[in-house]
Amino acid sequence: MATNVDLLLEKLRSDSLAHRLVRLLKEAPKESWAKALDMELQYIYEAKLTQVQEESDAEN
Amino acid sequence: MPKIRALEIKGFRAYGKEVQRFEFNGLITLFYAPNSQGKTSLAEAIEFLLTGKTIRREMIASAKREFSEALRNAHLSVDEDVLVAAEIEDASGDVYRIDRRLIRDYSSRGSCESELKINDNTTSDLTAIGVQLSEPPLEAPVLLPHTLRFVISASPQGRADYFKALLEVSDLEAIRNALFEAKKRIAEPDGGDAVSLYMRCSSHSDYGTEIELLKSRAPTRSTVEEILSNALTLILAGHGEAPGGFDTLLDAAKKILEQQRATEFPINQLQAREQPSWGIRREVQSVLEAYLKAKKAIDEEVARLLRLFEEVLKIPGLSSTEEAIDCPVCETPTALTPERIRSIREKVKANAQYAKHRNEAEQLLSDLHNAASAAIMQAEAALPQAMKWQEEERSLYQKTISELPTDRADSLLSPWSAALSRLQQAQENLQHEAGALQELLGDIELDNLDEGSIKEIYKKVTQTSEAFERLIRTIEGYREVAGPLLGALRQEVDHRAGMEGWQDLIDLCEKREDLLTWLIETTAYRETQNEIEKAIQEIDLAKAQVLDDKFYELSGEILRWWNLLRPDEPTSFHSVQRGGTGRRYVDLKAALGSESVFRDAVAVFSDSQLNALGLAAFLARTVREEVGFVVLDDPVPATDKEHRAYFVNMVIGNWLKVVFK
Numbered sequence: 001m002a003t004n005v006d007l008l009l010e011k012l013r014s015d016s017l018a019h020r021l022v023r024l025l026k027e028a029p030k031e032s033w034a035k036a037l038d039m040e041l042q043y044i045y046e047a048k049l050t051q052v053q054e055e056s057d058a059e060n
Numbered sequence: 061m062p063k064i065r066a067l068e069i070k071g072f073r074a075y076g077k078e079v080q081r082f083e084f085n086g087l088i089t090l091f092y093a094p095n096s097q098g099k100t101s102l103a104e105a106i107e108f109l110l111t112g113k114t115i116r117r118e119m120i121a122s123a124k125r126e127f128s129e130a131l132r133n134a135h136l137s138v139d140e141d142v143l144v145a146a147e148i149e150d151a152s153g154d155v156y157r158i159d160r161r162l163i164r165d166y167s168s169r170g171s172c173e174s175e176l177k178i179n180d181n182t183t184s185d186l187t188a189i190g191v192q193l194s195e196p197p198l199e200a201p202v203l204l205p206h207t208l209r210f211v212i213s214a215s216p217q218g219r220a221d222y223f224k225a226l227l228e229v230s231d232l233e234a235i236r237n238a239l240f241e242a243k244k245r246i247a248e249p250d251g252g253d254a255v256s257l258y259m260r261c262s263s264h265s266d267y268g269t270e271i272e273l274l275k276s277r278a279p280t281r282s283t284v285e286e287i288l289s290n291a292l293t294l295i296l297a298g299h300g301e302a303p304g305g306f307d308t309l310l311d312a313a314k315k316i317l318e319q320q321r322a323t324e325f326p327i328n329q330l331q332a333r334e335q336p337s338w339g340i341r342r343e344v345q346s347v348l349e350a351y352l353k354a355k356k357a358i359d360e361e362v363a364r365l366l367r368l369f370e371e372v373l374k375i376p377g378l379s380s381t382e383e384a385i386d387c388p389v390c391e392t393p394t395a396l397t398p399e400r401i402r403s404i405r406e407k408v409k410a411n412a413q414y415a416k417h418r419n420e421a422e423q424l425l426s427d428l429h430n431a432a433s434a435a436i437m438q439a440e441a442a443l444p445q446a447m448k449w450q451e452e453e454r455s456l457y458q459k460t461i462s463e464l465p466t467d468r469a470d471s472l473l474s475p476w477s478a479a480l481s482r483l484q485q486a487q488e489n490l491q492h493e494a495g496a497l498q499e500l501l502g503d504i505e506l507d508n509l510d511e512g513s514i515k516e517i518y519k520k521v522t523q524t525s526e527a528f529e530r531l532i533r534t535i536e537g538y539r540e541v542a543g544p545l546l547g548a549l550r551q552e553v554d555h556r557a558g559m560e561g562w563q564d565l566i567d568l569c570e571k572r573e574d575l576l577t578w579l580i581e582t583t584a585y586r587e588t589q590n591e592i593e594k595a596i597q598e599i600d601l602a603k604a605q606v607l608d609d610k611f612y613e614l615s616g617e618i619l620r621w622w623n624l625l626r627p628d629e630p631t632s633f634h635s636v637q638r639g640g641t642g643r644r645y646v647d648l649k650a651a652l653g654s655e656s657v658f659r660d661a662v663a664v665f666s667d668s669q670l671n672a673l674g675l676a677a678f679l680a681r682t683v684r685e686e687v688g689f690v691v692l693d694d695p696v697p698a699t700d701k702e703h704r705a706y707f708v709n710m711v712i713g714n715w716l717k718v719v720f721k
Contacts, residue, residue: 003231004229004231004232004606005231005232005235007606007609008232008235008599008602008603008606011601011602011605011606012598012599012602013598016595016598017591017592017594017595018594018595018596018598018599018602021239021595021599022235022599025235025238025239030234033238034238034241034242034245037238037239037242038242038245041242041243041245041246041588041592042246044588044591044592045246045584045585045588048584048587048588048591049580049581049584051584052279052580052583052584052587053580053584055278055280056278056279056280056281056576056580059278059280059281059282059283
């Protein structure tokens with residue numbers, strides 16, 4: 001039987017950040033959610049930082 | 061599905077110190093009695109057995125105090141146990157004895173405490189024998205008059221929580237909340253001083269709007285310099301033609317600001333200047349002692365004839381001879397035996413060591429002398445020029461300082477004066493110690509050096525070194541104390557000269573690399589936050605769709621029980637729907653008449669209808685969660701005779717049929 005999270009994932013675009021984050025939480029035990037999310041969001045921020053830095057360097 | 065086969069109650073609410081035992085052998089057990097005979101206490105005893113609490117207290121939040129000592133029979137001695145026990149048959153037909161003993165009753169503020177056992181083994185819940193509780197707040201399948209109305213009377217948020225727990229979608233809410241909280245935990249870029257400067261500059265009346273553009277433009281070095289140049293041009297507008305180029309504009313702004321300040325007050329003269337550095341070598345003792353040791357090792361006569369010996373040793377073939385040869389100096393026959401040549405070589409070698417140590421000692425004494433002179437000069441160069449103010453200058457400038465806003469002048473001036481005095485004292489101390497060292501070094505001759513004079517030199521070097529370090533610490537202390545005074549003075553002087561905000565802009569220009577780094581980090585942070593926010597919105601939307609699907613199913617289940625309880629009524633239950641995203645609101649809709657007109661059930665239902673709706677929702681839940689038993693205490697009010705009949709004739713039989721298939 002499909003779980004609520006499966007139902008939620010069905011409603012989200014599979015290439016979206018929302019889908020990626022919900023899938024991450026589906027795969028992690030609930031007590032590790034905060035840690036898993038913190039790592040993932042930090043990774044997203046650092047990737048964004050690299051991108052903005054590179055764009056800035058290119059302009060310079 | 062588990063079933064309760066027997067129940068024992070002792071000392072709980074209406075039940076006294078004798079154990080009361082009830083056995084449940086059929087599909088239905090009916091308790092019938094006049095008022096105040098313990099029917100509700102029995103239902104609450106089962107609730108306590110399953111959950112360890114009474115939901116009545118949780119639901120009447122404003123009256124927790126009134127539930128103090130609510131579980132123990134009021135007439136029972138405190139020594140008597142309060143106990144609810146049951147024999148429960150699990151799905152495999154095995155029967156277990158369950159005991160829950162009250163350890164501490166409710167107090168005016170605190171919760172109660174109890175101990176639960178299965179077959180005499182302590183446990184925290186009954187999942188091991190298949191008894192699964194529902195999500196809070198209504199965890200037990202026990203319907204009491206106060207819980208019956210909960211669905212209707214709860215706050216909008218309470219009702220939303222109840223239905224979401226009923227649909228078991230709390231996990232979706234937990235996902236959304238975990239993401240929302242994680243988004244808040246991403247640390248905002250710090251940026252340090254550059255950010256404080258940016259904040260101050262962006263609120264400046266002349267160039268603030270220009271600086272604010274930094275946040276909306278792509279963070280590049282050329283953008284930062286372009287915007288800062290525009291701001292510099294704005295402040296320089298009233299001071300002749302602004303030069304082109306960022307560096308030129310910045311230099312011009314600095315120069316004009318310094319000039320204007322100098323006409324008002326010589327602020328720079330209050331600043332400590334160069335940071336002095338101490339160049340004295342610490343190995344004074346070891347170098348001088350090595351020299352003294354080498355000096356003792358050498359013969360004075362050998363030292364006198366050293367050049368002669370060195371020339372002799374250069375004679376070709378001398379080193380390898382195995383026979384005595386004539387002395388080339390005095391021509392004594394066979395005077396230079398191999399042993400004598402070896403002896404001369406050792407003496408020359410010892411002398412070479414001596415020469416090396418003497419050179420090092422000479423260099424050290426010379427370095428010490430120079431370092432002592434440099435220390436005095438460096439101290440002079442490091443100290444603020446204000447220390448040299450003559451009386452006339454001092455009183456003039458102190459007048460300006462005292463004209464600062466009153467509360468600040470008092471608090472800034474006296475610590476600064478004290479710090480200046482300490483600086484003066486530290487400088488004099490250094491001058492004294494360095495002078496004494498120079499004097500001692502002037503009296504020292506290497507040929508007369510002994511242990512006593514080495515100790516004396518070391519002592520003076522140490523004292524000078526300590527005086528120097530004390531001066532450095534005093535300068536650091538002075539900088540800390542003078543900082544706020546200088547800041548206040550600059551503000552005052554800039555205010556008088558009409559140049560407020562110039563220093564901030566100049567400082568921001570100087571820290572433009574830090575500013576650029578912060579702008580890059582802030583842009584990345586903002587874009588990350590936006591992406592996560594968008595993801596949360598998408599999850600909210602998807603969650604709402606899941607809720608809609610689930611509410612549709614639940615509405616059908618509630619409607620089935622409603623139609624059994626209240627058949628053929630013109631106003632009937634229609635559906636459970638989310639309000640907005642469903643996070644805060646869940647609406648119960650009623651259909652009015654045969655036309656498709658819908659209103660909130662809470663607003664249009666009669667008291668009796670609301671009661672029926674609560675009961676229908678409860679029954680739908682028990683079916684949905686596949687509980688093995690339910691306890692119903694007065695499910696239909698005694699006054700509602702018509703619908704009691706429906707309940708008995710239609711609902712109970714249907715419920716048994718549905719639950720037990």
